[in-house]
Amino acid sequence: MDSLTQQLVELAHDTRYHTLGTETVHECKRRLIDTIACAMGSFDHPLSVSMRELASHYHGTPGAGIWGTTSRTTPEMAAFVNGVMLRVGENSDTYIGKGGGGHPSDMISGMVAAADACGANGRALVEAVVIGYDVYCRLMDASNLGEKGFDQVVHVVLGTVLGVGKLFGLTAVQMHHAVALAIAPNMALRQTRHGQLSHWKGCAGANAVRNAIFAAALAKRGVEGPASIFDGKQGLCSVTGNFAWPALEEFRSHRMITRTSIKPLPVCYHTQSAALAALELHTKLNLGEVDDIHVETYKTAVDMAAGDAGQWTPRTPESADHSLPFVVATALERGRVEPNCFHADELCHPGVLRLMAKVRVTEDQALSRLWPESAAARVTVRGASGREVSSEVLYPKGHIRNPMSDAEISAKFVALFGPRSGAGACDRALKALWEIDESDDLNTDLLVPLSLQAV
Structure with a gap:
């Protein structure tokens, strides 16, 4: 077992609920609530509906539940379908590290499916989620895989396989093989995030958690993975260069789930501050007389959200929300940024297109220097008379320096789940999530309240 794998296996086996601390457990609950809210808000998205139909053709024992229904499928397919639902609406959490950014909550569908399948309790689920976030975020800080052309879902498959391996009770040797079986076949390409974005943008993380569960299941049954998956002759480090994990004590003392940001708006994280600034300006000018809209932000935001021709003429919902x-034009024109603003039939909204034609996006070097500690943007709108109004956001709502309160997290859950479930089922599901560590039966205590058919 190479040294990096050994450290990861030690982390997984060392993580125990009773040592996590109150803050870590509470933040885990907040991420679970936020993530399932995102999934239920996208329950009727065409891709979600299609993937649920696909999952209906897969059956196995033990099974796992599809959120919002009474249906069960294989753990791998449950993780995939629920993973699509939680990501397709583009409103799940974000971690920004030295190696870029991504969405660690992608892993949660895998952890819940595995916990459901093996009959784990809520405390074991919390352990698994915390492990996953630690691995995902620490890898994001340790190595810039995006520079090498690899997608953020590589972090997803690695974090998920360790959390799922913990739930499955893998031995140290089995966990070692599970890590290798997760990495070797799942080095996804970052082209997913470029050009006109496709459905795969919402499926990539879900596919990674599906494959992580399969890798853990293989290892549990004695399948061996490639040796020295990190530091071997053609292991991961041969591509990325050498990198190091923190010592185990550092993992114990700084749990990364406390360091991720939660989104208030269903758009790419690099557009959050600009969107919030634009919303503040919505009523401050006669939009029919707007001459110029200047967005100034940090370089990564310019590159990732305005650096591709497809982002100036988005033809898919996935491109529009990135x-x-x-x-910015949507926020200014409509005074709201909601999931339905990015439906396919809204991409030609005449008012939005008119304002888009007046948008300029440039880098502000001072804001770039604040990145990644800040994700700042400034929006300045000039009218025909020459009058200008401007708004700047340094830390968008939900950022770790401007966090959403528990009440705001709960309100997001109610807003996204409540319209489908009714108040009673929504309250029961929310209560179950705030008390998840008290559950000894996740199917009864969590999945049943989430079932839309239980209303």
């Missing part, structure tokens, strides 16, 4: 011009 487009600074479209998001």
